[in-house]
Amino acid sequence: MILEKKVPELWTHLLMVAFAAVCVYVFLPSLLIIYKIIVTVILIVILSIDLVLIIRKKVNYLKLTRLALVNLSILLIIVCLIFYTTNFLVLTDANSLKSVLGGSTLMGKLLFLLICFLQPIVLPLPEAVTIPAGSAVLGSFNAAYLGYSGTISGIATMFLLARIGG
Secondary structure (H helix, E strand, C coil): CHHCCHHHHHHHHHHHHHHHHHHHHHCCCCHHHHHHHHHHHHHHHHHHHHHHHHCCHHHHHHHHHHHHHHHHHHHHHHHHHHHHHHHHHHCCCHHHHHHCCCCCCCHHHHHHHHHHHHCCCCCCCHHHHHHHHHHHHCCCHHHHHHHHHHHHHHHHHHHHHHHHCC
């Protein structure tokens, strides 16, 4: 009877463990294998403690393991944010932006258009970096056309967001 009341909390713990595993194995691909093993062992230990607490009918202590899972999830989210922020900062240099755009012609054009669209809204990139890098990789006409249309549509979107959202 006590176990039936705590089944949703057990599912919450399993979902949090799955989230932490996805963070470690999918979102942090370049993480050293030793750190992946350490996080996996921590997750297994927490789930084992959950199982022991349920078997011994001390379900009130499940709050402690939930707290540990929440703290571990917050730590993994912070690590993911740091990882992807440092990967994003590569785009602030003109030479690295050229190497990112130069991979595929179609994908390079779409990425350049996306960068120009997001630039007035959220990206802290000056156009003095993006437009010359785009014209060095995509050509002057393509970079001017894509840069202009992306920037204008980004400015219009920003205006509509400010107008509607307040």
